[in-house]
Amino acid sequence: QSALTQPASVSGSPGQSITISCTGTSSDIGTYNYVSWYQQHPGKAPKFIIYDVSNRPSGISNRFSASKSGNTASLTISGLQAEDEADYYCSSYTTSGPVFGGGTKLTVL
Amino acid sequence: EVLLVESGGGLVQPGGSLRLSCATSGFTFDTYTMSWVRQAPGKGLEWVSAISGSGGSTYYSDSAKGRFTISRDNSKNTLYLQISRLRAEDTALYYCAKDYRTVTQPRGAFDIWGQGTMVTVSS
Numbered sequence: 001q002s003a004l005t006q007p008a009s010v011s012g013s014p015g016q017s018i019t020i021s022c023t024g025t026s027s028d029i030g031t032y033n034y035v036s037w038y039q040q041h042p043g044k045a046p047k048f049i050i051y052d053v054s055n056r057p058s059g060i061s062n063r064f065s066a067s068k069s070g071n072t073a074s075l076t077i078s079g080l081q082a083e084d085e086a087d088y089y090c091s092s093y094t095t096s097g098p099v100f101g102g103g104t105k106l107t108v109l
Numbered sequence: 110e111v112l113l114v115e116s117g118g119g120l121v122q123p124g125g126s127l128r129l130s131c132a133t134s135g136f137t138f139d140t141y142t143m144s145w146v147r148q149a150p151g152k153g154l155e156w157v158s159a160i161s162g163s164g165g166s167t168y169y170s171d172s173a174k175g176r177f178t179i180s181r182d183n184s185k186n187t188l189y190l191q192i193s194r195l196r197a198e199d200t201a202l203y204y205c206a207k208d209y210r211t212v213t214q215p216r217g218a219f220d221i222w223g224q225g226t227m228v229t230v231s232s
Contacts (some may be wrong), residue, residue: 036219048221089154092214093217096170100154100217
């Protein structure tokens with residue numbers, strides 16, 4: 001159960017768009033369309049923002065979008081806002097149980 | 110409102126045991142697979158264990174196999190995690206999390222999380 005690979009940090013200015021990648025293998029992201037994304041502010045529990053690769057749960061802004069190509073999933077946040085500054089985690093189904101990425105810290109400049 | 114409230118964490122000596130609880134409300138508890146996810150201080154999320162709605166199927170990460178036991182009491186809408194032979198590397202905030210869908214095997218889609226209960230293993 002190896003963790004998925006995410007960049008440690010990304011940054012962007014308000015109004016811009018950023019993309020966070022999440023790289024796995026053919027045993028997880030490459031085979032299953034069960035990729036989820038979470039947003040976590042300091043001291044808070046994770047918040048569910050994407051499921052099944054590209055679907056947004058009710059109440060999640062359409063500024064959050066996601067996709068997958070091969071073994072890599074991506075989360076894009078458009079129209080960056082100050083409140084988007086947080087840690088972001090991807091997760092994927094595997095036959096051995098879910099696996100998370102190491103997390104990406106998004107800084108809004 | 111759907112709520113998950115964890116309890117049972119604390120400071121424990123290496124080799125000790127602990128039972129974590131997660132009291133739930135606001136949804137049909139026995140319909141959903143539930144998981145425990147932990148986060149070591151300053152680190153990322155790590156899925157630990159899951160249990161199906163009926164309690165008939167349990168799942169463990171490699172790091173949890175052998176020392177962790179997940180269970181649930183559907184009459185009390187409560188999830189548990191028993192941890193034995195605690196090690197320093199078990200120090201973490203332990204979250205309980207509800208699966209988004211009514212599936213048996215966890216897919217990593219957790220729509221509701223508790224606030225977590227901190228487990229510190231130290232002498």
